[in-house]
Amino acid sequence: xxxGIYKTCLECGQEAGKKAAxxxxxxIAKNGxxxxxxxxxxxxxxxxxxxxADSQIDWSKTRMFHLDEYIGLPESHPASFRKYLKExxxxxxxxxxxxxxxxxxxxxxxxxxxxxxxxxxxxxVAFVGIGENGHLAFNDPPADFETEDAFIVVELDEKCRNxxxxxxxxKSFDEVPEKAISMGIKQIMKAKHIICTVPDARxxxxxxxxxxxxxxxxxxxxxxxxxxxxxxxxxxxxxGSLLPKK
Numbered sequence: 468x469x470x471g472i473y474k475t476c477l478e479c480g481q482e483a484g485k486k487a488a489x490x491x492x493x494x495i496a497k498n499g500x501x502x503x504x505x506x507x508x509x510x511x512x513x514x515x516x517x518x519x520a521d522s523q524i525d526w527s528k529t530r531m532f533h534l535d536e537y538i539g540l541p542e543s544h545p546a547s548f549r550k551y552l553k554e555x556x557x558x559x560x561x562x563x564x565x566x567x568x569x570x571x572x573x574x575x576x577x578x579x580x581x582x583x584x585x586x587x588x589x590x591x592v593a594f595v596g597i598g599e600n601g602h603l604a605f606n607d608p609p610a611d612f613e614t615e616d617a618f619i620v621v622e623l624d625e626k627c628r629n630x631x632x633x634x635x636x637x638k639s640f641d642e643v644p645e646k647a648i649s650m651g652i653k654q655i656m657k658a659k660h661i662i663c664t665v666p667d668a669r670x671x672x673x674x675x676x677x678x679x680x681x682x683x684x685x686x687x688x689x690x691x692x693x694x695x696x697x698x699x700x701x702x703x704x705x706x707g708s709l710l711p712k713k
Contacts, residue, residue, distance in 0.1 A: 468698045470678060472707040476666035477513050483664040483701040484517025487594060488524055490660050494591040495528050500563075501591045502530040504650070504658060505556065506604075507548040509634050510596035512555075514664045514701075519559050526560040532585055534595065534604040534655075536568035537644040538620070546636035546643075568648050574620050577648060582617040585654065593658035597665050597689040600626040601673040605649035610688035617654040622646055633669075652691055661698040663689070668705035675709035 473479040487503075494501035505511075518524075533552055542549045549567045557565055566584050569577055600607055607624040628643040637643045655661070665674055677689040678700065684690055692698045702710075 468678075468693050468695060468700060470700045470702065470707075470710075472702045472704060472710075474704055476703045476705075479666045479701045479703040479706075480511075480513025480515075480664060481517045483514045483662055483699070484521070486699055486701075487514070487518050487592060487662045488521040490592045490662070491524050491529065492521075495525055498591075500528050500530060500588075502532075502588055504590060504593040504595070504655070505531055505533045505552060506595050506664075507533065507551045508596055510664055510666055510670070511594070513666070514594070514662075515556050519556065524560070527563045529562045530564040530566075530588075531557075531562040532566045532581070532590075532650075533568060535647050535649040536570035538570045538574055538646040538648060540570055540644055542571070546631065568618070570648055574646075574648055578616065578618040578620065581648075585617050590658040592660040592662060593655055594662050594664070595655065597663065597670065597673055597677060598627055599630045599669055599673055600624060601677050601687040601689050602627060603652060603655060603689045603691065605647045606652050606688050608686045608688055610652055610685045610691075612652050612685050612691060614651050615653060616651050618648055619651050620646060621649045630669075652688065656691065656695055659697060661692060661695055663692060663698060663700045665700065665706050666703040668708070670706045671709045674702060674706050679710050 491501045536548045605621050607627050631643050676687045
């Protein structure tokens with residue numbers, strides 16, 4: 468795992484975007500296509516802008532999945548991740564194939580549908596962030612590191628739900644859904660490369676807990692990224708402020 472700490476949130480996102488674009492272009496050049504996993508949330512704003520800005524990516528040759536979606540939340544809701552991706556990303560680059568998680572469908576059937584689709588070919592790169600509780604996708608602590616299922620139904624813990632409220636996606640805590648469909652940890656780790664973008668001071672404790680030492684624990688789910696052979700973590704000065712000085 469490689470960690471880069473940049474002065475600002477903007478620079479963090481821009482550098483992550485450059486690395487992601489490089490990986491996508493190399494995969495397309497080598498294989499004719501590139502399959503990627505997209506994340507959502509406030510941490511991805513500058514990253515997605517930087518990725519969209521690269522005019523040399525042939526998006527028609529890409530295949531997209533996304534990490535998670537609330538169960539029972541309509542796509543019209545401001546917090547819908549399908550809405551987020553369609554407005555901020557898909558409508559701007561038009562990937563050749565788009566596979567979104569439908570949180571309004573039958574959860575078990577939706578997990579099976581997505582598992583069948585994502586197993587067709589390798590994932591070239593996963594774009595992820597980490598939560599204030601250290602979660603990876605919606606795998607809150609203690610995360611399931613063992614399941615082989617590509618997508619699972621998860622219960623969101625209080626800290627996770629408070630983060631969604633604090634970021635302004637919901638008007639009240641009670642409005643935040645209690646369950647979601649999430650990509651499993653093992654499925655995320657199957658990606659050939661991982662770009663993890665984590666700006667903002669409110670993520671500093673999670674960054675320290677996940678990346679501040681060599682330990683891997685499902686109580687700090689994103690710590691599993693230390694075991695990935697090609698993971699690039701992009702922090703800003705605030706999110707990286709509690710890491711041990713080298």
